[in-house]
Structures are given as C-alpha cells and as structure tokens.
Amino acid sequence: MIKRNRKPFKPLVTARSLKAEVGRYIVYLVIISACLMLAFFTGYQTSDAALTQSQQHVATLTTTLEQQQAKLQVAQERAAAASLARSVAESANQQSREEMVKLQAEVSELSQLVNYYRSLMDSSSNSGVNFGNAELRPALDGSWTLSAMVHQVATQHQVVRGELVAHLVSTNEEGVYERAEIGRINLSFRYFQRYVTEIQLPDGMVAKEVELSLMVRGEEPKLLSVEWPVVIEE
Structure with a gap:
C-alpha cells in the first residue's frame, strides 16, 4: 500500500477577512446611497x-x-x-x-x-312790354290749361305794372259766337311774369280761341289770340 501524507485544511478566507470585506461593501453601499440621495x-x-x-x-x-x-x-x-x-x-x-x-x-x-x-327784348326800346309764348294744353279730367308769358322789352328794367285779361271765344249749341272773360291778373314785374289758368268748357260749347289783352300804364294795349287746338279722338 502507498501511504499518502495528508495536511490539515486551511480555509482561503478567514472569518476576520470576511468581516472586513463585508464591512467594505457596506461602506460602499452607504457612500453610493449618499451620492444617490445627494444627486436626487x-x-x-x-x-x-x-x-x-x-x-x-x-x-x-x-x-x-x-x-x-x-x-x-x-x-x-x-x-x-x-x-x-x-x-x-x-x-x-x-x-x-x-x-x-x-x-x-x-x-x-x-x-x-x-x-x-x-x-327777346328789343335793346332799342326804352319802354314797353310784349307777349312771350302762350299755349293751351288739355288735362286728364277734360279741362284745359292756359299758360302765357309777358315780358318787358326795355333796357332800363323798371318795375312794370298793369293787367292781363283772358277771354274765351266760342260757339254755343245754336252756332252763335260768344265771348266771355275767363281770367284776370294784376301784373307787377321787372323782367317777366307768367300767367296760368284752368278752363272748363260747358257741355255743348265749342271753343274757338282765347284772346289775351295786355294793358300797362302808359302803353297801348296789346292783343294776342291763341287758337283752340283740334283734338282728334281715337
């Protein structure tokens, strides 16, 4: 038989060194924890x-x-x-x-x-008046409107005073001519004055014309005849 020499077992780490190692780990953990808490x-x-x-x-x-x-x-x-x-x-x-x-x-x-x-005035005249345009126009209600203008024909335009009278010349149902006054106006103007009046014809009367008489102080009367328009009924 071969005899072997056996030596007693010696542990690599002793109890004292183990405790020291554990202590170091604990210190490390404490340091790490402190660092973490400080960082946080x-x-x-x-x-x-x-x-x-x-x-x-x-x-x-x-x-x-x-x-x-x-x-x-x-x-x-x-x-x-x-x-x-x-x-x-x-x-x-x-x-x-x-x-x-x-x-x-x-x-x-x-x-x-x-x-x-x-x-329209005569520049060579120092006084006087005359007629301007005058016309008869029918209205929708069957009446007629007479419109006339008188004006001064003087260079020295003094105030003119006078009178304008309108007469209607017509025939009645028997064909007899009649002449009736239909309007009168007192005149007072420097340049011109307009005269407008409405005419109502009685039944059976046939109008022929309107005569206008212009009378101014110091002047000869002037006359103007306005023929009655012929109305063609459709």
Whole structure:
C-alpha cells in the first residue's frame, strides 16, 4: 500500500477577512446611497428652480398678453368710433352735395330762362312790354290749361305794372259766337311774369280761341289770340 501524507485544511478566507470585506461593501453601499440621495436632492432643487422660473416667465407673458389685449380693445373701440364719425360726416357731406347740385341746377335753369327772355327784348326800346309764348294744353279730367308769358322789352328794367285779361271765344249749341272773360291778373314785374289758368268748357260749347289783352300804364294795349287746338279722338 502507498501511504499518502495528508495536511490539515486551511480555509482561503478567514472569518476576520470576511468581516472586513463585508464591512467594505457596506461602506460602499452607504457612500453610493449618499451620492444617490445627494444627486436626487440636487436634481430636485434644480427642477424646482427651473419650474419656478418657468412659472414666473408664464406669469409675465400672461400679464403682457392681457395688457396687449386691453390696448387692442381700446384701439378697436377708437377705430369703430372714428369709422362711425366718418360715416356720419360722409352722409352729411353727401346730402350737402346733393342739395348743392339741386340748387345749382335750379339756378342754372332760372338763369337760362332769364337770359332767354332778355334776348327777346328789343335793346332799342326804352319802354314797353310784349307777349312771350302762350299755349293751351288739355288735362286728364277734360279741362284745359292756359299758360302765357309777358315780358318787358326795355333796357332800363323798371318795375312794370298793369293787367292781363283772358277771354274765351266760342260757339254755343245754336252756332252763335260768344265771348266771355275767363281770367284776370294784376301784373307787377321787372323782367317777366307768367300767367296760368284752368278752363272748363260747358257741355255743348265749342271753343274757338282765347284772346289775351295786355294793358300797362302808359302803353297801348296789346292783343294776342291763341287758337283752340283740334283734338282728334281715337
């Protein structure tokens, strides 16, 4: 038999070294935990500071926005008031312009009328009056309208005073001529004066003409005959 020499077993790690190793691990864990807690606390503080700064920034922006909105509202109200004022002013200006155009047209028409009748006047005459146009027009109700104009034919346009008388010459049912006064007007004018009257014909009367007599102080009477128009009934 072969005899082997056996040596007693010696552990590689003794109990004392194991406790030291465990102690070191515990220290490491404590250090790591402390570092983690410090990092967490620092991060929390940083995040809290950043959040607070963001909230302040948002609050500042909100205040600025509210101020700008208030300014915008004031500007809109001013713009609306200015627009309303312009609208009222433009309406008033438009009405004034329309009235001015109407007045200018009336003045122009009157001026043309005056110039027309002045052109009819005899520049060589220092006194006197004469007839202008005269016409008879039928109305819808069966009556007639007589319109006549008298004007002065003098260069020195003094006020003319006189009288205009209208007579209707007609025949009755028996064919007898009749002459009846249908109008009279007192004249007082410097340039011209218009005479308008309505004529109603009785049943059976046939009108022939209208005679106009113009009488002015200091002048010979003037006569004008206006033939009665012939109406063709359809």
